[in-house]
Amino acid sequence: MLAALLLVAACGGGADDGTNGRAGREPAVTAHVVPDPTAPDLRVLAPAGAGPWPVVVALHGYEGTGQDMVALATRVARTGAVVFVPTYHTDLGSAEGLTRTGDDLSCAYQVARRHAHEYGGDLDRPVTVVGWSLGADLAVLGVLGPRDDPGTGRCPGRVPDPEVVVALSGCYYRFDGRPVTWFDDLSGWTGKDTEVHLVAGDRDPTCPASQTERLARSLRAGGYDVAVSHLASANHGAPIFHDERDGEWQVITQDPAGERAVEIIRDAIGSDGTG
Numbered sequence: 001m002l003a004a005l006l007l008v009a010a011c012g013g014g015a016d017d018g019t020n021g022r023a024g025r026e027p028a029v030t031a032h033v034v035p036d037p038t039a040p041d042l043r044v045l046a047p048a049g050a051g052p053w054p055v056v057v058a059l060h061g062y063e064g065t066g067q068d069m070v071a072l073a074t075r076v077a078r079t080g081a082v083v084f085v086p087t088y089h090t091d092l093g094s095a096e097g098l099t100r101t102g103d104d105l106s107c108a109y110q111v112a113r114r115h116a117h118e119y120g121g122d123l124d125r126p127v128t129v130v131g132w133s134l135g136a137d138l139a140v141l142g143v144l145g146p147r148d149d150p151g152t153g154r155c156p157g158r159v160p161d162p163e164v165v166v167a168l169s170g171c172y173y174r175f176d177g178r179p180v181t182w183f184d185d186l187s188g189w190t191g192k193d194t195e196v197h198l199v200a201g202d203r204d205p206t207c208p209a210s211q212t213e214r215l216a217r218s219l220r221a222g223g224y225d226v227a228v229s230h231l232a233s234a235n236h237g238a239p240i241f242h243d244e245r246d247g248e249w250q251v252i253t254q255d256p257a258g259e260r261a262v263e264i265i266r267d268a269i270g271s272d273g274t275g
Helices: 020-025 066-078 095-119 134-144 209-221 256-269
Strands: 029-033 042-047 055-059 082-086 128-132 164-168 195-201 226-231 242-245 248-251
Touching: 029 066, 042 066, 042 095, 055 066, 055 095, 055 134, 066 082, 066 128, 066 248, 066 256, 082 095, 095 134, 128 134, 128 256, 134 164, 134 195, 164 256, 195 209, 195 256, 209 226, 226 256
Parallel strands: 055 082, 055 128, 128 164, 164 195, 195 226
Antiparallel strands: 029 042, 042 082, 242 248
8 A cells, every 4th residue: 555655945045954054064955846746845955066966755744844854854965965855645534635645755756756867866876765753654654565556646657666765753553642553564565675774762752762663673574674773862853853842843953863863864875885
């Protein structure tokens, strides 16, 4: 199911992730909205240089938007990667909602691949999908889960799957007091050659690290090679440089857990020796 599942600026502007004051000491990053009606809210953050650069697709969490991933995506782009950030439907309470989510992400992924070269992206390198919270669930499920008919959906057609998955702070078995059942049975799952990196915060009350450890055990038992990383003292939003303060969801520009998440992603992108 959902096999195909799989930032903030005007076109051509600079990426504003709350760290522009450091721009003189780091590679410049440009931000664009991809001009393709198939995925109308797909943004891309890319190094200002010509490349070639590896390609990353970053997925936000429940009831979020691509805006939530800007701080993380900008930092990953500064390390030398083209990062596409879609906004997708997250109400999964019905079959229609699941279908819309799958279509949103499938279309965004296809559009990202189609336009990657325009921003210096190199599809000959492994493509990485990064997901946070619900996005982590969908990244794992979409890349490794059972295959759907590629001739169906809003964007039919088969394209190569991502070769690397980095899942940050996923709620794989329970969320908001309700069970999550997508990962209970891994029979029929695919992509055993995919590099899987699971990341959890040690102080995450929303998606506790125990859920990440449980998924890692299940995937390893199913024949997957899984790396697990723990972010010390990290709450749920820390891996994407966010926290809820004074009742508001805010960007936290200086966050060691977020910086460590960037390092993990960068290492995963280059783990085949070509990054």
